[in-house]
Amino acid sequence: MTSMGDKGSVQTQTKVLSQDSWTQVSCPCCVSKQVEPLVLIQLSDNVQPVTKRWLISLIETSKRHGGAALLAHPGEDECGDVVVVSAPRCTFLKATEDLGLCKKYHNEDMVAFSYHDRDNFSNVDDMQEFLTLAERQYIVKNELDSLQAQKKQRIPGVPEAPGVLEAWENICQKLVRAGVIKDIFPLHDQQRLNDLGRRWYSKKQIWGQPLDAIQSYFGSTVAFYFSFLDFYTWALIPPAFLGLVLTFLLPGGGGVVKEQAGEGVMEEDDDGPSVSGHMVQAVFSMLWSTLFIELWKRRSSSLSHRWGTLNLAERFAGPRPGFHGTLGLNPETGRLEPLFPEWQRQLRVGLVSLPLVGLFLGLVVLGMTCFYHGEALVQGFHQDSGSLFSGVLLYMPSIAHIVYTNMLGNVYHAVAMQLTEWENHREESSFQNHHTTKVLLFTFFNNFAVLFHIAFYKQDLPLLRKRLASMLIGNQLVNQCTEVVVPFIVDRFLSAPHKKEQEDDLEMDKLRAQRSLPPYPGLFAEYIELLLQFGYLSLFSCVYPLTAVLLLLNNITEIRGDAYKICKLFRKPFSAPVSNMGVWQTAFEVLGFVSVMSNCWLLPPRVRQFCLEGGISGKNIILFTILVEKL
DSSP: OOOOHHHHHHHHTTSSSSGSSSSSOOOGGGGGGGOOOOEEEEEOTTTTHHHHHHHHHHSOOOOEEEEOEEEEEEEEEETTEEEEEOOOOHHHHHHHHTOOEEEEBTTTTOOOOOOGGGBBTTTTTOHHHOOHHHHHHHHHHHHHHHOOOSSSEEOOSTTTOEEEOOOTTHHHHHHHHTTTTEEEEEEEHHHHHHHHHHSSSSSTOOOOOHHHHHHHHHHHHHHHHHHHHHHHHHHTTTHHHHHHHHHHTTTGGOOOOOOOTTTTTTETTTTOOSOOOHHHHOOOOHHHHHHHHHHHHHHHHHHHTTTTTTTGGGOOOOOOOTTTOOEEEEEOOOEEEOOOHHHHHHIIIIIIHHHHHHHHHHHHHHHHHHHHHHHHHHHHHHHHHOOOOOOHTTTTTHHHHHHHHHHHHHHHHHHHHHHHHOOOOSSHHHHHHHHHHHHHHHHHHHHHHHHHHHIIIIHHHHHEEEEEEEHHHHHHHHHHHHIIIHHIEEEIIIIHHHHHHHHHOOOOOOOHGGGGOOOOOOOOHHHHHHHHHHHHHHGGGGTTHHHHHHHHHHHHHHHHHHHIIIIIIIIIOOOOOOOTTHHHHHHHHHHHHHHHHHHHTTTTTHHHHHHHHTTTOHHHHHHHHHHHOOO
16 A cells, blocks of 8 residues: 555655646546656657647546546646556546455455445545555556547548548557557656665565565566565475485485496485485475465465455456457447457467477477487597596587577567467457467476486486586576676666766656666566476476575575566566466466476386385376375
8 A cells, every 4th residue: 555655755756747737537526636647658759749639638538438537647748758647536446346356345354346335445535545556557557458449530640541540449559550659657656666675675685575565566466476486485495405405414415326337327226225315305396396386375365365356357357459350249248349259269279379389399309309419429429538528518418408498489489479469369368378378388398398308218317417407507597697697787887877867967857767767578587487496396306406405595686686677677567456376376286286296207216116016006106196195
């Protein structure tokens, strides 16, 4: 919720925007002494004043007449290239009901908000208390995205070819394509952001995250990511401690397996302890991954209830901005909107998307084949020479394969986005789920196929350990550069002169200053990184116990690095209300399930032989372990 200090910041920021220039509201309950600037619409440099006036008029017009029922401010003047947008009280309240948000009732229970029962909800007269800053900004963006032309018309001040609006065409998308709108982004509240930064990524703060403050300022989408990162980092402490014990205290470094001379297979050391470190780590990984997922699901439900997003329903979702089709009446919503046959979408997915995804998976197999060929070449060279140089070359195939997979992944991400756009999904959630599923399938195959092949087909644990160590260390070095070194350089050398200019120029327009920041790239790459970490740890850490130690050290800096980036290096992102991590949570659950089978297979030969002598096959061991895991 917004504090008194936050309201003071709003008043200071509003001084830049004259109160008299804001749209006047006609509803008595929406009249207020001040208006909070929430969203900035950045127009092109050569936009005509008549076009800007038309856009402002459209923003302030009531929904009954095809407008967005919002409040608009022209910035410095009508010839400027910005429009600042806010919303009146009634628009906020009606949108809260449409989104299905839960708010505190008079009895302190979290109840789905109803506009007709609004007087029984707490703080309903104060929007800065009733809604978080992230919710208010998302509502403004959602109302702007819902603007549709009531009839065919021309956009004033725009050439005829790109300036014709068809009936029921999305207006904001059309203005972007016509070059009128360059970007739409939420505005930072600088004082509140500085207060959050001191609590979040200050040098005194290592553990713990101000999750409620993050959710209030950046929204539940961002808050769920950081709460998961925080929960996951804490959960790494037990496996990290076990890894240190097995590596440095157990005789033989925890590895009671040795490589047979001239062969790429492993056998147990008959002189080793009856319960090996390998076995302890495998059993612990199975139990840890299952317990971690179950505890996080409970934590996630608790957070969504506290933030009022537990009961969000799909029925509140309208067409996503990029959706297009033939204009018609939606049989479910009863509204006039673009319609696109489901069979055409499924045809696109089946005949185009799936084959292209399969093609990239084939390229992964090709890269894996080249990796094995290069591995065999350097192994032969090392056996012949036995020099230090040849020993270093042993790691080159792994490094080359990591570079290849990263490059292939970057190309695939762009292709996956274009494919999902072309499939033309109506709901934003459906679009995100299909896009994420494509990327997750490729990412899992691209990063883990070679490890599974080494572990289960070749059964070469020394090669598996070397490959896993190479991937971990390489990824950690890249992550530390991007998460720590790059932000440090940007802050100290690139942003410092700009900060000094702001300090010297006290009259600088803070709203315009935010336009110089790049757009926030989103949390997709961050979730992919955590998913890979979890896969390395839960699937194969039994062959390399120090996996959790490396991940723990990385994530301690990851939390502060990610927090600093979103606060200082990028524009504030829009954040839709969500009840959990969505498809990402499913992905972690699937990895947790796969880890049971992986660790069962990687149990030491002595354990497998003991089970076989007792009449228990490897298949039955896996089935029994899965049953125990589900119970």
